[in-house]
Amino acid sequence: MKKFLLSSYPDGLSRRWAGSIYEAIQELGTWAWRVGSCLGLLGISVEAATIEGRVSLPKVRVAPVINQRYEIIATGGVLGTNPPLAVVYLEGKFAGAATPAVVQMIQREMAFVPALLPVRIGTKVEFPNLDPGFHNIFSFSLAKRFDLGRYRSDEKPVPSQVFDALGLVTLRCDIHEHMRALVLVLDTPYFTITDEEGSFRLIDLPAGAFTLKVWLDSKTIRERPVVLVRDTARRMDFP
Amino acid sequence: MSWIRFILVFLGGWPLAFGSDEFSDRLEQLLTVSTRDGRLRGRMSGTLEIESYAMQLPAPGLLYSESAFLTAPRWNVFLDVQMGAEFYFFAQVRADRGFDPGAAGAQVRLDEYALRFTPWRDSRLNVQVGRFATAVGNWGARHGAWSNPFITAPLPYENLTGMWDTEAVPLSRVLLLWSHVYPGSQGKETLAEKFQRVPIIWGPSYTTGILVAGELGRWRYAGELKLGSLASRPDAWMHGLEEWTHPTVSGRLGYRPNQMWNLGVSASAGPYLRDFATVNFKTGVGRGDFEQRVVAADVTFGWHQWQMWSEVFASRFCIPKIGDVDTVSYYSEVKYKLTPQWFLAGRWNQQLFSTILDRGVATKWGADVWRIDFSPGYRFSAYTQLKFQYSLQHGDSACRDFTRTLAAQLTLRF
Structure with a gap:
């Protein structure tokens, strides 16, 4: 990772100098974060940092084709699928982060909604089925291997899984082969998904030196170092 | 690259070779x-199936082999095209050693093709024209190697009766001889003879025809007009090889009380005799008199890791001037997923035959059969699956009381 960061500095600046400057910025950021934390503990109100920017997204994916060969009755000839989106997240060490919330990924009109779900490690994801027929969610991904089986829409508790290992989990349906979704399990509470234009806004960030990462697909992750100071907003684009 | 990896890649086993679904997803x-x-969207997909059988001869069901060991590879290519919400087209091309596993040479066939028109989004009406699986029963929707936990079809779909479709039964005694149940003459079934016999319903029955189907609330209906009867063999499914003079009419009415249960009743009527078998008929008897009439009921259940299917078929073969002969066959099948990758399945099948009068003596026109199938399966990935099947059958074969068959099937899909 360090190699990537150093090589991204402008020409003419030696790797050694670049490394020293980077470390100095990191140190500065750490101190800024400590000062901010102390002010917070003293009850002095400070605003958290914000990053906003834009990511160049890949071309629009081709929508899936539903196999209806032996399922004569299948609603939805044209499926709306999520266009390509990116996950933007802040990576670093975060003290005292809250317990992950419970989030949902629904099945509606024979599609997962949302089709891309970033979660913090340890998050419980519920999978309500809002379709009149069965679905059978499963994953063979190394980060999370499970098979929920077939369950009724009105069953309680709603079937769920706790995502307790970092990585990308591909969700599929054993009944409808076109259904696909991704769960990106991250080790950070600070993440967001871009909109369809690639714009994003990360708010309530702590001060300090971190790495801002952009996940585009399983093989494409972009990253840039960032030092955050409280009560400031930064713009970072990923062209 | 090691030889093992080379062979796996050569066979299309990329998920096994690379241990990842990502390649298949990208493909x-x-x-x-x-x-x-x-x-307008189109997708090409398919499966590569390699199945092997170790069996006791004569080969059971729809296996065509004079050897106790048979390997039958098959390459399926599917094309699915969606044109808006109104039109859907699909086709299936197969390269294999015959529609049913056998020792024949390689052949390539267009087994299925159909165009479906759905005028309303709520699926109250669908009209489909082409060559496609029958709407009767519930096995047709899950007969593919990937979704079917077994390698062979249930008994009603593959157990050959003594009825021929290539020749009309001239005497009741002849039918008993064809069925190998004539008292005192229990000869061994030959492979040539096997090509004459028909089951109650021949596999998925990809017969040419037109289908009208829809969903109204919890009810589903389907009615089809097809070229051949449910018992007709693959050779008779194609337009051009059979005439439209005596189409088969079939229908299914389904009810779904909730997501777990699917219930259905089906009926079908059409001639089982091939067109060319009627050439020497005397006046007063026509092809339409040799009718197969079927009534059936099916039930599907699913909940968590359990799935269950069951069907019962009652079939009557009408034989002018001799009488009608009946057979009833049913099966119950259960599948349980032990883990995300392992599953177990079991199936109980049985077929019973009615009697026919031969010189004043009522004799069963077929040997009652029961069979139990057991199948463990494992999914290496979302695209690779290995199944085994052990079957123990009682009856049918004149050579022994019990017939055992062992089968394995590797399925790679893309």
Whole structure:
């Protein structure tokens, strides 16, 4: 990772100098974060940092084709699928982060909604089925291997899984082969998904030196170092 | 690259070779095309199936082999095209050693093709024209190697009765001889003879025809007009090889009380005799008199890791001037997923035959059969699956009381 960061500095600046400057910025950021934390503990109100920017997204994916060969009755000839989106997240060490919330990924009109779900490690994801027929969610991904089986829409508790290992989990349906979704399990509470234009806004960030990462697909992750100071907003684009 | 990896890649076993579904996911995207607005979309997909059988001769069911060991590879290629919400086209091309596993040479066939029109989005009406699986029963919707936990079909779909479709039964004694149940003459069934016999319903029955189907609330209906009867063999499914003079009419009415249960009743009527078998008929008897009439009921259940299917078929073969002969066959099948990758399945099948009068003596026109199938399966990935099947059958074969068959099937899909 360090190699990537150093090589991204402008020409003419030696790797050694670049490394020293980077470390100095990191140190500065750490101190800024400590000062901010102390002010917070003293009850002095400070605003958290914000990053906003834009990511160049890949071309629009081709929508899936539903196999209806032996399922004569299948609603939805044209499926709306999520266009390509990116996950933007802040990576670093975060003290005292809250317990992950419970989030949902629904099945509606024979599609997962949302089709891309970033979660913090340890998050419980519920999978309500809002379709009149069965679905059978499963994953063979190394980060999370499970098979929920077939369950009724009105069953309680709603079937769920706790995502307790970092990585990308591909969700599929054993009944409808076109259904696909991704769960990106991250080790950070600070993440967001871009909109369809690639714009994003990360708010309530702590001060300090971190790495801002952009996940585009399983093989494409972009990253840039960032030092955050409280009560400031930064713009970072990923062209 | 090691030889093992080379062989796996050669066979199309990329998920096994590389231990990842990502390659297959990307291939799937590569084989999907679409117009800019997404209204016209097409996808090519398929499976590569390699199945092997170790069996006691004569080969049971729809296996055509004079050897105790048979390997039958098959390459299926599917094309699915969606044109808006109104039109859907699909086709299936197969390269294998015959429609049913056998020792024949390689052949390539267009087994299925159909165009479906759905005028309303709520699926109250669908009209489909082409060559496609029958709407009767519930096995047709899950007969593919990937979704079917077993390698062979249930008994009603593959147990050959003594009835021929190539020649009309001239005497009741002849039918008993064809069925190998004539008292005192229990000869061994030959492979040549096997090509004459028909089951109650021949596999998925990809017969040419037209289908009208829809969903109204919890009810589903389907009615089809097809070229051949449910018992007709693959040779008779194609337009051009059979005439439309005596189409088969079939229908199914389904009810779904909730997501777990699917219930259905079906009926079908049409001639089982091939067109060419009627050439020497005397006046007063026609092809339409040799009718197969079927009534059936099916039930499907699913909940958590359990799935269950059951069907019962009652079939009557009408034989002018001799009488009608009946047979009833049913099966119950259960599948349980032990883990995300392992599953177990069991199936109980039975077929019973009615009697026919031969010189004043009522004799069963077929040997009652029961069979139990057991199948463990494992999914290496979302695209690779290995299944085994052990079957123990009682009856049918004149050579022994019990017939055992062991089968294995590797399925790779893309």
